Amino acid sequence: MRKNAFTLLELTERLGNVIRAEMRRVGSTYRLHPVHLQALSYLKQANRYSNTPQALTEYLGLTKGTVSQSLLLLYRKGLVARYVDEADKRVVRLKLSAAGKRLMKDAQLAPVWQTAAANVSPARVKTTVLVLLETLRNLQAMQNERPFGVCNTCVHLQRESARIYNCGLTNDRLAVPETRQICRLHTPQ
Numbered sequence: 001m002r003k004n005a006f007t008l009l010e011l012t013e014r015l016g017n018v019i020r021a022e023m024r025r026v027g028s029t030y031r032l033h034p035v036h037l038q039a040l041s042y043l044k045q046a047n048r049y050s051n052t053p054q055a056l057t058e059y060l061g062l063t064k065g066t067v068s069q070s071l072l073l074l075y076r077k078g079l080v081a082r083y084v085d086e087a088d089k090r091v092v093r094l095k096l097s098a099a100g101k102r103l104m105k106d107a108q109l110a111p112v113w114q115t116a117a118a119n120v121s122p123a124r125v126k127t128t129v130l131v132l133l134e135t136l137r138n139l140q141a142m143q144n145e146r147p148f149g150v151c152n153t154c155v156h157l158q159r160e161s162a163r164i165y166n167c168g169l170t171n172d173r174l175a176v177p178e179t180r181q182i183c184r185l186h187t188p189q
């Protein structure tokens with residue numbers, strides 16, 4: 001059992017290295033580092049409670065300074081835009097610009113991954129996802145980190161009708177596409 005746990009760690013580490021190498025390859029076309037692509041990818045999926053520099057910092061698990069520097073570069077390149085929250089003027093929010101959205105569409109990181117996993121049976125992929133998710137959640141709990149997660153797997157999501165959802169934590173109405181976004185307030189079921 002212990003040996004398997006170490007094998008899981010080694011495999012995850014190696015997968016991370018391979019993925020980062022692919023990100024470096026894709027990013028070099030745009031003069032971006034993997035951290036910039038990770039930030040863009042996060043902002044593409046982040047919901048209205050999670051599109052702030054602080055949430056991005058928590059999600060990436062990096063220092064505030066590193067994330068600030070990365071964001072500065074993304075602003076300068078016109079890939080990310082800042083805007084002030086309507087309800088609370090002290091809060092700055094982030095979103096992908098049109099150029100940022102185009103880059104995320106063109107950069108295409110997922111197809112390489114899909115090709116690599118194409119011949120693995122869906123049942124085994126599902127089991128692997130569950131194992132990795134459980135391990136990630138345990139690690140996050142041990143380190144007191146927010147789990148983040150996709151809204152439609154959150155314990156607070158309430159379905160009112162076919163197309164109407166509610167967040168039980170904030171009492172806000174959620175549109176269907178929002179239920180597929182990543183949230184920093186997410187609580188796993």
Ligand code: SF4
Pocket residue numbers: 047049149150151152154155156157158166167168169170183184185186187
């Ligand atoms: S239901 Fe959960 S994940 Fe969705 S917005 Fe509310 S707190 Fe976030």
